[in-house]
Amino acid sequence: MFQTITYEVTDRVAVITMNRPDKFNAFTERMHKEIIEALKQAQKDQDVRCILFTGAGRAFNAGQDLGDVIGQEVDFGGFLRERYNPMVLQFQKTEKPIVAAINGVAAGAGMSVALACDLRVISEKASLVNAFVNIGLVPDSGGCYFLPRIVGLGKALELAMLGEKITADEAYRIGLVNQVFPAEDFAEQALAYARKLASLPTKGIGLIKRTMYKGLQMDLEQTLEYEAYAQEIAGKTADYEEGVTAFIEKRAPFFTGQ
CATH class of the missing domain: 3.90.226.10 (2-enoyl-CoA Hydratase; Chain A, domain 1)
Known part of the structure; x- marks a missing residue:
């Protein structure tokens, strides 16, 4: 190819x-x-x-x-x-x-x-x-x-x-x-x-990447708003649920990237 x-x-x-x-x-x-x-x-x-x-x-x-x-x-x-x-x-x-x-x-x-x-x-x-x-x-x-x-x-x-x-x-x-x-x-x-x-939360990393690069072009107020937007998305991922569950259960998380 x-x-x-x-x-x-x-x-x-x-x-x-x-x-x-x-x-x-x-x-x-x-x-x-x-x-x-x-x-x-x-x-x-x-x-x-x-x-x-x-x-x-x-x-x-x-x-x-x-x-x-x-x-x-x-x-x-x-x-x-x-x-x-x-x-x-x-x-x-x-x-x-x-x-x-x-x-x-x-x-x-x-x-x-x-x-x-x-x-x-x-x-x-x-x-x-x-x-x-x-x-x-x-x-x-x-x-x-x-x-x-x-x-x-x-x-x-x-x-x-x-x-x-x-x-x-x-x-x-x-x-x-x-x-x-x-x-x-x-x-x-x-x-x-x-x-x-x-092995880490892929969607979360993608959102980190997007938000940081956008932050280079925005002022603080705009960046704060975009962080809130990105966090809404991250909070609905399976990896967030796994991370919280693993923390409560005192074990290492197993992220799937979803």
Whole structure:
């Protein structure tokens, strides 16, 4: 079904792997479309309760495949609106937790897409590079939206303006990633992290995701009202009933994602 990615469901986790290792998983038009389709497929599948997004081989993603654009007169705005923007928006629309497993270098749009995921884990030997400035461009694919919200404006400007490599340890220190795992068992550790999320109340997590992202665009009064709306929905889920029952019975809850 897919040519540039692989898609596999294991232990309630949909693993989406960008699969162009010979090109460091650089983006092509087909890959954009396939990632969107895979995210939609995971959203629809009730057996999927978390999404792990990673790369094959030595890289996470090296950004745009320049073979797609070299020698052409590119309408950069149209290029982004047609290819990248729909993909980044789909990460936000998918109301299940998405974990970027940064197994190797994430550069340019590859870094931006990692930031578009909800959580990020990184191999101790991996790195990130906000490489746009090195060719005179502006961070895109959500880079100017997510980066200052994750690390703060001052640090985001520094990373974008200098375009220097960010090591795994530095990424963790500044809050750019959530966990650093050893390189030798990175895939297993990343999957275990995703499995933990998959065991939690999926609808509640989806509502958390939706409400927090909306809260970035609203004032306090609007956010309070939206929290009340989201809580009404969460309070009617089977997982809420299970959580309360487990608390009363002094046992660990068993959430079903419903």
